[in-house]
Every structure is written in C-alpha cells, then in structure tokens.
Amino acid sequence: xxxxxxxxxxxxxxxxxxxxxxxxxxxxxxxxxxxxxxxxxxxxxxxxxxxxxxxxxxxxxxxxxxxxxxxxxxxxxxxxxxxxxxxxxxxxxxxxxxxxxxxxxxxxxxxxxxxxxxxxxxxxxxxxxxxxxxxxxxxxxxxxxxxxxxxxxxxxxxxxxxxxxxxxxxxxxxxxxxxxxxxxxxxxxxxxxxxxxxxxxxxxxxxxxxxxxxxxxxxxxxxxxxxxxxxxxxxxxxxxxxxxxxxxxxxxxxxxxxxxxxxxxxxxxxxxxxxxxx
Amino acid sequence: xxxxxxxxxxxxxxxxxxxxxxxxxxxxxxxxxxxxxxxxxxxxxxxxxxxxxxxxxxxxxxxxxxxxxxxxxxxxxxxxxxxxxxxxxxxxxxxxxxxxxxxxxxxxxxxxxxxxxxxxxxxxxxxxxxxxxxxxxxxxxxxxxxxxxxxxxxxxxxxxxxxxxxxxxxxxxxxxxxxxxxxxxxxxxxxxxxxxxxxxxxxxxxxxxxxxxxxxxxxxxxxxxxxxxxxxxxxxxxxxxxxxxxxxxxxxxxxxxxxxxxxxxxxxxxxxxxxxxxxxxxxxxxxxxxxxxxxxxxxxxxxxxxxxxxxxxxxxxxxxxxxxxxxxxxxxxxxxxxxxxxxxxxxxxxxxxxxxxxxxxxxxxxxxxxxxxxxxxxxxxxxxxxxxxxxxxxxxxxxxxxxxxxx
Numbered sequence: 049x050x051x052x053x054x055x056x057x058x059x060x061x062x063x064x065x066x067x068x069x070x071x072x073x074x075x076x077x078x079x080x081x082x083x084x085x086x087x088x089x090x091x092x093x094x095x096x097x098x099x100x101x102x103x104x105x106x107x108x109x110x111x112x113x114x115x116x117x118x119x120x121x122x123x124x125x126x127x128x129x130x131x132x133x134x135x136x137x138x139x140x141x142x143x144x145x146x147x148x149x150x151x152x153x154x155x156x157x158x159x160x161x162x163x164x165x166x167x168x169x170x171x172x173x174x175x176x177x178x179x180x181x182x183x184x185x186x187x188x189x190x191x192x193x194x195x196x197x198x199x200x201x202x203x204x205x206x207x208x209x210x211x212x213x214x215x216x217x218x219x220x221x222x223x224x225x226x227x228x229x230x231x232x233x234x235x236x237x238x239x240x241x242x243x244x245x246x247x248x249x250x251x252x253x254x255x256x257x258x259x260x261x262x263x264x265x266x267x268x269x270x271x272x273x274x275x276x277x278x279x280x281x282x283x284x285x286x287x288x289x290x291x292x293x294x295x296x297x298x299x300x301x302x303x304x305x306x307x308x309x310x311x312x313x314x315x316x317x318x319x320x321x322x323x324x325x326x
Numbered sequence: 327x328x329x330x331x332x333x334x335x336x337x338x339x340x341x342x343x344x345x346x347x348x349x350x351x352x353x354x355x356x357x358x359x360x361x362x363x364x365x366x367x368x369x370x371x372x373x374x375x376x377x378x379x380x381x382x383x384x385x386x387x388x389x390x391x392x393x394x395x396x397x398x399x400x401x402x403x404x405x406x407x408x409x410x411x412x413x414x415x416x417x418x419x420x421x422x423x424x425x426x427x428x429x430x431x432x433x434x435x436x437x438x439x440x441x442x443x444x445x446x447x448x449x450x451x452x453x454x455x456x457x458x459x460x461x462x463x464x465x466x467x468x469x470x471x472x473x474x475x476x477x478x479x480x481x482x483x484x485x486x487x488x489x490x491x492x493x494x495x496x497x498x499x500x501x502x503x504x505x506x507x508x509x510x511x512x513x514x515x516x517x518x519x520x521x522x523x524x525x526x527x528x529x530x531x532x533x534x535x536x537x538x539x540x541x542x543x544x545x546x547x548x549x550x551x552x553x554x555x556x557x558x559x560x561x562x563x564x565x566x567x568x569x570x571x572x573x574x575x576x577x578x579x580x581x582x583x584x585x586x587x588x589x590x591x592x593x594x595x596x597x598x599x600x601x602x603x604x605x606x607x608x609x610x611x612x613x614x615x616x617x618x619x620x621x622x623x624x625x626x627x628x629x630x631x632x633x634x635x636x637x638x639x640x641x642x643x644x645x646x647x648x649x650x651x652x653x654x655x656x657x658x659x660x661x662x663x664x665x666x667x668x669x670x671x672x673x674x675x676x677x678x679x680x681x682x683x684x685x686x687x688x689x690x691x692x693x694x695x696x697x698x699x700x701x702x703x704x705x706x707x708x709x710x711x712x713x714x715x716x717x718x719x720x721x722x723x724x725x726x727x728x729x730x731x732x733x
Contacts, residue, residue, distance in 0.1 A: 132646060132726050153650045160648020167730065171643045175342040185647040187331050232647070 078141070079239050079272045080106040080129060085138035087124050087295075098124040099135070100295040108239075111266045111273045113283035116292030123244075125292065126276050130163055130242045131155040143239040160189045164233025168245035170225040172217040178204060178228045179213040185236045203231035207261050223254035230261055234271075241265075243275045247282055253316060259285040260309035285309055332653055336660035350629040351669035353622025354709065358673025358702040359680060360615035362694070366681035368608025370692035375600045378523055379593055385557040386460065387566055388591045389419070389574075391550070410587040415577055416553050423573060425566040428556040430454040431537045435544045439493060439533065440505040446492040450483070450506065450533045452540025453554075460556045464518030468500035471514055476536040481543065483511040486532040487519045509543055511535065563592045612698070619702075623666065623709030630662050630717035641721050642729025655722035662714025663707060670706030674699055 087099040099121045106112050116122040127133040128140060131147055132155070140148040143162050150158065159165075164185075172181045182200040191199070204213055207227040217225050226246060233241050243262070247255035263285060265271045275286055283289050284307045291299040340347045391411035413431065420429040433452040438445050455473045458465065471482045483504055490499055499513045520529040541547055557566035570590050578587055634641070641654055677699075681692040 127727055130646070153652070156645065156648055156650040159646060165646050167643075169639075171639060171730070173342070173640060173643070176338065180338065184644070187335055188644070188648045188650075188653060190328060190331060236648070 076107040076109055077144075078105050079108050079110075079143055080104065080274070081139075081141040082125075082129070083139045083141075085125075085128060085135045085140060087121075087128065087133070088136045097295055099128075101138070102292075102295075102297055104290060104297060104300070106272065106274065108272055109266070109270045110288055111262070111286045112275065112288045112290060113286035114274060114276045114290050114292065115278060115280070115283050116298075117278070120292040121295040122276055122292045124295075126242060126244055126274075129240075129274060130165065131158045160185065160236060162239045164236065164238040164241040166226070166229050166233050166241065166243040166246045168248040170217070170222070170229045170249070172225055172228055172232075174217055177214045177216060178209060178220065178231075181217070181228055182231045182235055185232060189236050191236075199235045200231070203234045204228070206234065206265070207231045221254070222250050223257055226250065226254075226258050227261060230258070230265075234265070238271075240272045240274065243273065245277055246275065247277070247279070255282065256309050256312055256316070259307075260313055263309050281307075329656070332656045333660055333664075335653075336657045336664060339657065340661055340664060346629065346633075347665060350626055350665050351672065353625035354619065354666050354669030354706050355622075355673040355676060357615065357619030357622040358670050358706055359676035360618050361612055361702050361705075362674060362677025362698050363680040363684065363692075364611035364615045365608055365695045365698035366677070366692040367684065367690055368604060368611050369695050370681075370685070370690060371607065372601060372604040373693050374691040375604060376597060379597045379600065382461065382593060385560045385563050385566075386593045387555040387557060387563060387570070388552060388589075389416070389555055389570060390552040390589045390591075392587065392589065410578065411550050411553070413548070413550060415574060415588075416550065418577060419553075419555060419570055419573060423566060423569045425558050425562040425569055426555055427558045428456040428460045429553060430457040430460055431550045431553045432457075433537050433540050433545060433547075433550060435540050437506050437544060439489060441493045441499075441502065444493045446489055448486070448489050448531050448533055450535055450540060450544065452537030452544075453534050454537060456556075457534060457554065460554045463520070466516045466518045467498060468513070468515030470534070471536055475514075476538055479538040479542055480536060481509060481511045481539055482514045482535065484515040484517060484534045485513055486517045487530040488528055489531065489533055490516055507544060563594070567592055616705075619705060619709065622669070623706075623713045626662055626665055626709065627713035627717060629665075630658065630714055631720070633661075634658065634717045634721045637721075638724065638729050638732040641724050642726050642732065645724070645726035646730060651722040651724075654724075655718045658718035658721045659711065659714045662718065663710035666706045666710030666714075667703070670703055673706070674702060677702070 082102055082104040085099050085102040086097070089096045089098055102121070102125060104125075114122050114125065124133070128135050129142075131142070131150070134150070134155075135148055138148065139146055142158065145158075147155065147158055172178075173184070179197075179200050182203055183196045186196045186199065201213065204210065207230050209224060209227055209231065212220065212224065212228075215224075217228070220228065226249075230241075230246075233243075246262075247258055250258060259282065262273055262275070266273050273286070275283075277283055284303055284305075286303060287306055288302050289299070290297055389411065416429055416431055419426055430453045435450045435452070436447065437450050438447050439450075454476055455471055457463065458470050463470075465484075466487070468484075470484055471480065474480075475482050483506070485493075485499060485504075493499070493504070494502065499516060502513050503510045504513055505511070517530070517532070517534075523529050535544075537550070541549075555566065555570065557563045567590050571586065571588075574588050574590075575586065580587070644654055644657075645651065678694055681694045684690055684692050
C-alpha cells in the first residue's frame with residue numbers, strides 16, 4: 049500500500065506547493081469568489097434564511113475544510129459552490145466566470161468541466177467496473193473512447209488502484225470505493241474538487257488513507273480542494289478551515305499544524321492488504 | 327453530448343440489470359410473436375382458399391334458380407321453391423352461348439349406400455358426363471358414365487375415395503353393385519383423391535350418378551336448382567356470365583326492369599366472399615395479439631417507472647457530475663426503446679419460427695406477412711417511445727440535490 053501511494057504521478061503544468069506560505073501570496077488566482085451570498089428557502093409559509101451574506105475567496109491550490117453544525121449553512125454553501133443550486137442574492141465567480149445566475153443546463157456544463165464531486169456514500173454505479181465508473185463524467189463531457197480509457201487508468205493509478213480496474217463496487221472495500229470516486233472526480237481535470245463528508249462512512253484508518261490521497265493531489269498536482277466535514281480532526285488535514293454558524297461564516301483560519309496523513313500512515317501498524325476484500 | 331454516447335450510456339445501464347431487462351422485454355416478445363403468428367395463420371388460410379379456388383377452375387360459373395339474395399353471396403343453392411331453371415334452359419346455354427365450353431346440371435340427394443352388410447351415408451350428386459372436365463376430377467379406375475347413360479337414365483354410379491374406403495375395404499368396386507334406396511346401381515368408376523377443401527370438408531365423400539337418374543329414381547322431380555358451367559377460358563368468364571344472363575332473360579321473357587329469376591355467379595365472387603371472411607379473421611386474431619403487445623408496452627412503462635425511483639441516487643450522481651437533464655431524459659427514453667425494439671426483434675424471430683412450426687405441428691397453412699413484421703417493428707418502437715416518455719421525463723425532472731440525498 050505504502051509503495052503504491054508513494055508513486056509520483058507527473059502531471060505537466062502542475063504547480064507543486066511545498067511551502068504553505070505560498071498559498072497566501074496574491075498571485076495565486078482565485079478559484080471561488082463568493083460575494084455576499086444569500087440563500088432563502090420557502091418551506092410552506094415559512095422563509096428559511098439558510099445563508100445570510102457569505103463572502104469567501106478560495107485561491108488555486110488551497111485545501112479548505114468547511115465545518116459547522118447541521119443547519120449552519122455549510123451544505124447550502126457546498127451546493128452553491130458545486131453549482132447544484134443558485135444563490136438567491138449575491139454573486140459567485142468560479143474560475144473567473146460568473147455562475148450565479150446560470151440556467152440548469154449551463155450549470156450542468158460547468159459541473160462537467162470545472163467541478164469534481166466526492167460524496168459521503170461514494171455513489172458509484174453498482175454492477176459497473178471501476179474503470180467504467182471513472183469514465184462516466186467523460187461520457188457526459190463528450191471525450192472520445194481512447195482518451196477516456198487513458199485518463200481513467202491514469203486516475204485509478206493516481207489513487208493507488210492499479211489492477212482493480214475491472215472490479216465492481218461490491219468487490220471493493222469502502223476505502224477503495226471512495227478512491228474510485230476520487231478518481232472519477234479527477235478525470236475531467238476540474239478547477240476544483242468538492243468533497244462532501246468523504247470520510248463519513250469510513251473507519252479511522254481508511255479515513256487517513258483517503259486524506260492522504262487528497263493531500264497528495266493537493267500538493268503534487270496543485271488541485272484546489274474544498275472539504276465539508278463535521279469532524280475536527282479530519283479538518284486538521286486541510287490548510288485552512290472555514291466554520292459556519294447560522295448562515296454566516298463564524299471563523300476562517302489557517303491551520304497552524306497541518307496533519308500529514310502519509311506520515312501518520314507510516315506510524316500505523318501495517319494491515320494485510322487482502323483483509324478488506326470479499 | 328452526442329446521441330451515440332447517450333446510446334452507449336443507456337446500453338451500459340441496461341447491461342447492469344440483464345435479468346430485469348429480459349423480463350421486461352418478455353411482454354413485447356410475446357406480443358410481437360403472437361401478432362406475427364396470428365397474422366400468418368390468417369394469411370395462410372386466405373392463400374390456401376385462393377389456391378383451392380383457382381384449383382377448382384377460374385373459368386367455373388354457377389347458374390342457379392331463383393334471384394340472388396341481396397347483400398351477400400350465397401354459396402349454397404338451397405331449395406327456395408323456385409322452378410325457374412329447366413333442362414331446356416341449360417341445354418340452350420351450352421348450344422347458344424359461344425363462350426361456354428361445358429355444362430353440367432347438378433341435383434343433390436343425400437342417401438344411404440349399401441353393399442352387403444356395409445352402409446355409408448353420402449351425397450349423391452346427379453350430374454352430366456361433362457362434370458369431370460368442369461370440376462377437374464380424375465378417374466382412378468373404371469371410367470365416368472357416358473352421355474348415353476345420362477340420356478337413358480341408367481343406374482350407374484361413380485364413387486369417391488372415402489365412399490370406396492368405407493364400403494369396399496381393399497376390394498376393387500368397379501363392376502360391383504351398390505344399393506341406393508333399395509335400387510341397385512352399378513359402379514362404373516372410382517374418382518381420384520382430392521382431399522380436404524379449405525373449410526376442412528372431405529371432398530372425396532361423394533358419389534356421382536347421371537342427373538336424369540337421380541331426378542327420376544331418387545328425388546322424383548324434374549327440378550334443377552343449379553348447374554356448373556365452364557367458360558372457354560378464364561378470361562371469357564365474365565363474357566360468359568353476361569351472355570348466359572342475356573340468354574336466360576330472353577328465354578324467361580323478362581322485360582327491362584324485371585329482376586332476374588336466376589343467378590349466375592363466377593368463382594371470383596366466391597373467392598371474394600371467402601377472402602372477406604378470412605381477412606376479418608386475420609384482423610380479429612391480429613387485434614387480440616395486438617392487445618398483448620400493448621400489455622407488454624405497459625410492462626415496460628411499469629419497469630421504467632420503478633427503475634427511475636430505484637435509480638434516483640444514480641440519476642443524482644449523473645446530474646452532479648455534469649449530465650444535462652436532457653441527457654438523462656434521452657438515456658431513459660433510449661433504454662425503453664432499446665428494450666422494446668430488442669424485444670420486438672426477438673419477437674419477430676420467434677413469430678417467424680412459430681409460423682414455420684405451425685404447419686408442421688397442426689397442419690394449418692401459414693404465410694409470413696411482411697406487413698405484419700414491419701407493423702410490429704414500428705409498433706414496438708412506438709410502444710418504447712410512448713411508454714418510455716413519462717418515466718424519462720420524471721427522471722430528468724429530478725433535482726440533483728434531492729436525488730443525491732434520496733435513500
């Protein structure tokens with residue numbers, strides 16, 4: 049396992065951020081710019097103010113954890129950032145494009161091109177091989193078959209699943225399934241990966257493994273990551289934490305002592321690789 | 327997002343649940359196969375009637391006493407109390423109408439035939455010596471009676487194969503004596519075998535005697551209800567029909583607006599009537615089978631609806647990772663069309679196979695109809711689109727956030 053994870057995947061043009069401080073430098077372009085975002089839901093006769101003026105800028109190469117209790121507005125923010133939902137008021141500029149008032153189809157196209165999703169429940173297609181699951185976003189993006197195959201294999205290799213291409217989700221452990229989901233979120237080379245409670249269904253060791261992959265993708269490929277979690281120790285793997293409360297940002301800080309998942313994995317007692325298989 | 331990718335996505339989705347796909351298709355398979363098999367049976371019956379009719383001779387005409395019933399062709403002659411057709415009329419037809427080559431009166435008597443201790447009830451038809459030529463009978467042994475026998479009212483008889491089988495087991499009946507209503511008749515010939523007619527009646531259960539003999543000895547009448555007339559050729563049939571009518575009207579002294587007191591019909595009239603019956607049958611069978619096709623279509627809709635609910639999360643994922651709702655709609659529509667068209671194709675093969683097997687197993691003639699095949703393909707595609715549209719629209723209308731949260 050460790051050997052697999054240490055494989056370096058060279059990506060042309062990838063910026064490698066060795067130094068945390070670099071992120072703070074103004075030349076890193078903003079990927080997400082939320083400006084006074086409001087979101088109001090009408091449930092029956094009651095108006096629910098889910099977001100009350102959220103402004104947030106996330107720059108390229110950042111690894112941000114969004115935290116907050118349920119009902120704090122973190123899920124709504126997540127949906128807006130992911131272009132699954134539109135703000136009632138305020139502007140959202142994603143990767144230089146104002147996406148706050150796009151139509152349903154336009155948002156679908158933005159999701160296809162610029163955002164990769166990782167969900168708590170993995171959400172892989174059952175009875176479908178890992179390779180085909182990873183290919184799925186490219187089918188909708190209209191990428192040709194050869195390129196699909198090539199990129200899917202690369203993405204699966206990047207998450208340490210070489211040799212598992214033909215396995216179906218029910219033949220993979222939870223951690224492996226989540227890694228397939230991460231590979232799927234990577235293949236369209238998005239500007240941003242959004243992970244919604246990615247470790248919610250995983251045990252602590254597997255959680256660390258998944259965080260290790262996120263950290264590696266962030267450091268080696270400069271991928272911008274936004275992670276929604278309610279577990280404080282998981283948030284410590286990120287470089288920056290944003291805490292929501294009552295529809296507003298309550299805290300926004302840089303993590304002083306960012307946890308290093310790959311170091312932690314080395315110190316954990318080894319497990320039999322085959323143990324988690326069927 | 328091109329259509330080809332969506333078709334690929336739909337195929338993959340179906341391949342993930344092969345058992346369910348197969349069961350869904352079953353309804354359409356059975357429906358299409360039933361339509362094709364039923365229509366084949368109908369068309370086969372039709373074709374076989376046509377063949378039999380043309381075998382009887384397309385130049386055949388029937389002249390019968392009494393006016394034709396309005397609104398329908400009567401295939402029987404019946405005893406409707408009329409006595410408007412005389413022997414003289416018939417002889418005049420043969421003598422004076424140039425387009426007529428042969429003529430035979432026909433009087434029918436159903437009687438018991440007795441040989442020793444065997445007896446058999448059959449139809450004894452009184453005809454002229456020209457009948458074998460008109461009705462295309464062959465003679466197996468002996469010979470048909472002669473004009474002299476007709477003139478003299480000789481007690482001679484020609485037997486069909488079924489009668490021979492029942493009265494003379496294995497013996498040659500020619501020269502033997504048969505008793506009909508206690509009168510001895512001499513068997514002069516045996517007819518060749520004809521088999522069943524399209525209605526399944528045994529054509530060989532018959533005996534022929536001179537019409538003069540049947541009239542005098544068996545029926546005690548001089549009436550003639552019907553006569554077979556042969557036109558010189560198939561093309562001359564219509565001319566013959568008109569000429570016979572003109573002659574009979576003249577002989578019966580009917581003025582311009584008086585209706586005919588006789589009927590002249592040709593085989594094509596009868597063929598038409600038979601065809602009409604058969605096409606009604608074909609439509610009836612086809613429609614019943616069509617209902618099962620419709621039920622199959624509803625089965626597809628049912629499964630597609632269940633499938634949309636069951637796959638809500640999957641739809642959510644597809645939408646989240648960048649599928650437009652139109653792509654999801656097309657995917658479900660294509661899944662439904664693929665199901666119905668694949669089912670349709672298998673159904674066609676099965677229907678053709680059944681159409682080929684039915685003649686061997688049941689002895690019914692069948693004729694595979696191209697129209698039924700094309701119709702089934704079109705119908706099953708229409709079923710797919712029609713019954714797939716609603717579930718597809720439902721899938722496309724899902725909100726990705728809600729769908730992803732669906733348990």
